[in-house]
Amino acid sequence: MTTRAIMVAAPRSGGGKTTLTLALLAALERRGLRVGAVKTGPDYIDPAFHAAITGRPGLNLDSWCMSPDLLHEVMQAACQDVDVLVVESAMGLFDGLSLPDGQRGAPSDIAAFFGIPVLFVLDMSGQGQSVGPIAKGFAQWSPHVQVNGVVLNRVASARHERLGREAVQAAGLPVYGALMRQSGQTLPERHLGLVQAREHGNLAGWLADLADKAERELDLDGILAAAAPLHSGREMYNPAGLLPPPGQRIAVADDAAFSFLYGHLALFWRRAGAELAPFSPLADDPPDPSCTACWLPGGYPELHAGQLAQATKFYAGLRAFAQTRPVHGECGGFMVLGQGLEDAQGVRHGMAGLLGHTTSFAKRKLNLGYREATLVNDGVLGARGARLRGHEFHYATVLDGGADAPLASLRSGIGEELGMCGGQRGFVSGSFFHVLATVAEQAQEV
Known part of the structure; x- marks a missing residue:
């Protein structure tokens, strides 16, 4: 059966996209349909909620970070054995970098592609x-993006x-339902977005309440009819832009402190x-010594x-592992690899000491945006x-940068030089990136 998709x-952000996406997924899954979901942009948290309903890996599509081949490959994975795919956009529909359409990291790029x-x-x-002129303006803004209907x-x-x-x-647009305002329907948030799915108490x-609400207040049949058959291209097994596995058997930190591993990478x-071997630092578990690399995700x-x-x-x-095998930390994982971490109350806690930096969450400063990293050393x-694309999103500041060699030089999404980032010492590396x-090597075009 061909997968049908709707975005x-x-x-803008905060308008109810995640609530509507989860309500649709829960209600359609209750109907017996095989549902899948994808998030545009680099967000980690929403895909974990998607996965809780679909039972499938939470995946991302990003037109600035990913090559066309990789976009097609992620979409192929998202559509496998799926009847209906719901694509949740980030930010506003046309929000992205000041670059040509198709390369901006905007949700509209993905809808058009x-x-x-x-x-x-x-x-x-x-x-x-x-709301009428707002809907009309968005529907007419781009001839390549089709707005098929509205939910209030x-x-x-x-x-x-x-x-x-x-x-x-x-x-000139159909209305496929109206979600009534009521208490208890808002997901709790914290400084990087929603509270994680694994931390939600019920x-x-x-x-289930969202599925009930969708059945009462949405025209589910109309929404299903508005979804279009998806043609994502041929399947490839080594698409351009794919980050190779860091080892044959990878120890991956995985708990409430370390959960930001992209689904498409895994x-x-x-x-x-490659084989992934999860472990929990919060449970005082060490990385499996039989592994050939260790990855400490953000969180x-x-x-x-x-x-x-x-x-x-x-x-x-971790220290024993790092003597002979690679250990890499991203963002939160990078913070833990340093000498110490200052919490929100200003209390300093000792960390792994495998790199020389010290970070603080008491002295908060938002760092947010797309990044292109060029590696300084092998x-x-x-x-x-080698050049890598991704993003930075954190509030931590560096109190002491240490004396380690930098990991990479950074540019913003529009090419501004941002200087060096991260650290590298022996087999250990990490950064906020x-x-x-x-x-x-060829220029990316979507």
Whole structure:
């Protein structure tokens, strides 16, 4: 059966995309359909909620970081044995870098590239008929992006719904439902986004309530009819832009402090023949000594710094591992590889001491954006001069940079020089940079 796809998008962040996406997934899965989901952009947290419903890896599509081949390959994986694919957009539909369309990292790039129709969610808080011209403007902005209908969100009353529905219909777009405003439907948030799915106290019950809400308030048949057959191209097994596995058997930290591992990396590393061996530093587990590499993903070590500081078996095992095999840390993992981590209260906690830096969460500063990293030396991420694309998103600051060799030179998504980043000492490396893909020698065009 051909996979049908629809993108859930909005004018801005915070408009209800994740709530609508999860409601659709839960309601359609309840109907017996095989559902899948993908997130545009580099977000980690929303795909974990998708995975909780679909039972499939949470995947990302990004038009700035990923080559066309890799985009097709991720989409092929997302569509395997799936009847309906819901693509959740990041930010606003047309938000991205100031670059040509198709290369901006915008959700609209993905919608145009794959021909995915858009289900536009409009937050009606503080407005009535004004949602009509907003919907019309977005629907007419690009001839390459098809907005097929609207869902009204945070609707206060039947009268409020009527005002919005009539305005959107006057703009020439169908309305596929109205999600009424009610308490208990908002997911809790913290400094990097939503609280993680694994930390939600009653996720199954909350998702069941969302499915009930979707069945009451959405035109599910209309939304299914609006979804379009997806043609994602031929399947490839070594697409350009894929980051090779860092080892044959990879010890991967995986718990509430270390959870930001991209689903496409894990999926394609396994496909390449690598084995992933998860372990929990919070449970004081060391990396499996039979592994050939260790990967410390990002996450929230700053929230668990006191507990991590007491993880003596983890640190002893990690230090022994690092004497002979690669250990790499991204963002939170990089923080833990350093000498110390200062928590939000200003208390310093000792970390692994495998690199020389010290970081602080007490002195917060937002670092956010796409990054292209060029490796300074050979290492687990590739050969000297190799270019990687990804992003940075953290509030931590570096109190002491240490004396280690840098890992890479950084540029912003639009090519601005940002200087050196990270550290590298022996088999140990890390930085605040999260890698999504490598850069082929030829220019990327989507």
